[in-house]
Amino acid sequence: MRYAQIDTQSDPMSNTFPTTEKQKDLSRLLVKELQEMGITDAELDEHGYVYATIPANTDKKVPVICFCSHVDTSSDSSGTGVKPIVHSRYDGGDIVLPDDETVVISAKEHPYLASKKGDDIITASGTTLLGADDKAGVAEIMDAANFLMTHPEVKHGAIRILFTPDEEVGRGVEKVDMKKLAADFGYTMDGGELGSLEDENFSADGARITVYGISAHPGSAKDKLVSAIKIAGEIVDALPKDSLSPETTDDREGFIHPVRIQGTVEKTEIDFIIRDFETAHLEAHETFLRRIMDKVLAKHHGAKATLKVTEQYRNMKEVLVNHPEVTANAAEAIRRAGVQPLRMSIRGGTDGSRLSFMGLPCPNIFTGEMALHSKHEYVSIQDMQKAVQTIVYLAQVWEEKA
Secondary structure, eight states, rough: OOOGOOBBBBOOTHHHHHSSSTHHHHHHHHHHHHHTOTTOOOEEOTTTTEEEEEEEOOOSHHHHHHEEEEBOTTTSSTTTTTOEEETTOSSSSSOOOOOOTTEEOOOHHHHHHHHHTTTOEEEEOOOSSOHHHHHHHHHHHHHHHHHHHHTTTSSSOOOEEESSSSSGGTTTTOOHHHHHOSSSSSEEEEEEEEEEEEEOEEEEEEEEEEOBBBOGGGOOOOTTOOHHHHHHHHHHHHHHHHSSSGGGGTTTEEEEEEEEEHHHHHHHEEEEEEEEHHHHHHHHHHHHHHHHHHHHHHSSSOOOOEEEEEEEEOOOOHHTTTHHHHHHHHHHHHHHHHHOOOEESSSSOOOOHHHHHHOOOOEEEEOOOOOTTTTTOOHHHHHHHHHHHHHHHHHHHHOOOH
16 A cells, blocks of 8 residues: 555656656665565666565575566556555445545446455545556565565575566566576566466557648648548548457457557558467458558558557467476465466566566466556455465475475
8 A cells, every 4th residue: 555655657658768767766665675674685776677586595406486566557547646545344335436436446347346245455546546556566575575584484495576667558678687687487466366377468569550641721722632630530440340459359359459649631640559369360460450551541642651560579378388387386376375276368468478588487476456557446455465375385386396
């Protein structure tokens, strides 16, 4: 709850790194608290990364494990002035948030919340998001670190801690020093419901269509003006209405999603995100988008357009399939915490997907965070406690199997 009150919102339109300096406000606090636990090498670098080591306390040669969470929160909803509230012994009904009573976390619309009857639920107050994504993960790693530092009887190898900025804008591990991190395997603590273990995520590309029109004075524009704005609108309108979009797909279905449009009569840009679990399908989606662009463009004499595709991240499964023990050990730890593992796929990405391709195989473990990026965000304290137990048991599992 202390972490949630610190505004760490990242900025997708910024070119700096981190995209906002205020993310370091939380990172500095985390370094201070880690040092107070006795973790002497805890540090914050110039890019906003926190690195720290829980030293090994076993004579065995154990692979170095990293636990990672991100400090930033989404720009989709305000992160300024967050007021966390604990709803003790949740009664199973709707939760009306006091600072805006029109914001109601409905048990009907959030069936997972209804299943948490009797738990202690943390929400925001109705005017901001909570920031459980991913401050729940941050808190869980911090709590597990404190436990391991104060319980030397729990045997484990060296454990690296990594807190990242800018995950929400897709740049979370862009400047991670992998040599400094020096870990063999990793786990992001950034998943949702109790027991979830995610070893597969979308492969992702970004695409930008730039439309070039012909400007003319509107008073004498007949047969001269060609509006890039209107052409861009036609391209977006030509996308399928009943498929290939986030609002019409689920499970393993991919999509093409326009996320930003801006410009003038002379030049307008449309940014898209393109997602699919099968990396090979991305090219098919991009070819489909190009055909739409070309078809619309053919109707407008004098107009031009370009399509530029940028790789964003890839399905971590392509790496993790070669290291089955990483996911298997996590499943064992979840079971030891008294929870049934739920193998799931992420319709999105995490820092772990990019870390996996940077040499650190890294699935994603539950934190309890739900209804992400919204004023309806919530998390169960009991789910968080199980996540802490999972981290501790996971450290033990790696030591036992070494």
